[in-house]
Amino acid sequence: MGWQRCWDNMRWAIVLLLLANVIMFAWYSQSGPEVQVGQEEDKGPVQLLAEVDATNLLRRNEQASSPPSVESKELTCAVIGGLYTDQEANQFFEALQGYQLEGVLRDKRKDEVLGYEVAVSLPLTVLQTERLQAEGFTLRQFNQQMVAQFVAFSAARDVRVRLAPEIEAEISALERKTGGFEVWVSLYDGEETVSKIKLIAARLGLLLKIEKKLCKGVASTQSRE
Numbered sequence: 001m002g003w004q005r006c007w008d009n010m011r012w013a014i015v016l017l018l019l020a021n022v023i024m025f026a027w028y029s030q031s032g033p034e035v036q037v038g039q040e041e042d043k044g045p046v047q048l049l050a051e052v053d054a055t056n057l058l059r060r061n062e063q064a065s066s067p068p069s070v071e072s073k074e075l076t077c078a079v080i081g082g083l084y085t086d087q088e089a090n091q092f093f094e095a096l097q098g099y100q101l102e103g104v105l106r107d108k109r110k111d112e113v114l115g116y117e118v119a120v121s122l123p124l125t126v127l128q129t130e131r132l133q134a135e136g137f138t139l140r141q142f143n144q145q146m147v148a149q150f151v152a153f154s155a156a157r158d159v160r161v162r163l164a165p166e167i168e169a170e171i172s173a174l175e176r177k178t179g180g181f182e183v184w185v186s187l188y189d190g191e192e193t194v195s196k197i198k199l200i201a202a203r204l205g206l207l208l209k210i211e212k213k214l215c216k217g218v219a220s221t222q223s224r225e
Contacts, residue, residue, distance in 0.1 A: 077215040078194060080183040082208040089181035091204055096185065099196045103185040109177040116156040120146045120169045128167055135159055149174065186215060 083089040137146040150156040
């Protein structure tokens, strides 16, 4: 009988202990602070790539990786004209060296055909000489030839045909050089370079024409073309 009463007391003690644990758990779960697992940042509405204006996109090749463009500066040259002979052009070009000027000498002359000459070499018989004189030939003593000059090639050709085969004649073009030389000088120092050019022209007694143009083919050192 005593043993039974002891067991009943232990059973009630266990029940009370479990009940107390349940009550404590319920109280902490209701009154304890809320635990925030995480908070997401509001990044605004989500847009698909196809919905974005293409002009607002950063093009890597054009903006991110491309270095800033640098404007190229074109060099100006003084173009000197009024040089008509080899001697004038060479004297002027060599005078540039004394003033440490960079330049290029360009031959702008062209061959202009003035007419055509028919020549017959001596000796000739009296009859041949008279025939040539009738065709308009004259004696040129320094090279021992009878010559006649014509403006048109067809006229010179017709005379040679009439003289053949008794008299052998040669046709050559009468040419002359037209135009002149140009010297291109870099205008690194602007008006100071122009002043030097005028001093050279005055020293050589040359009447020159100076124009300013964009440089073409002017090397860092003086050169002839």
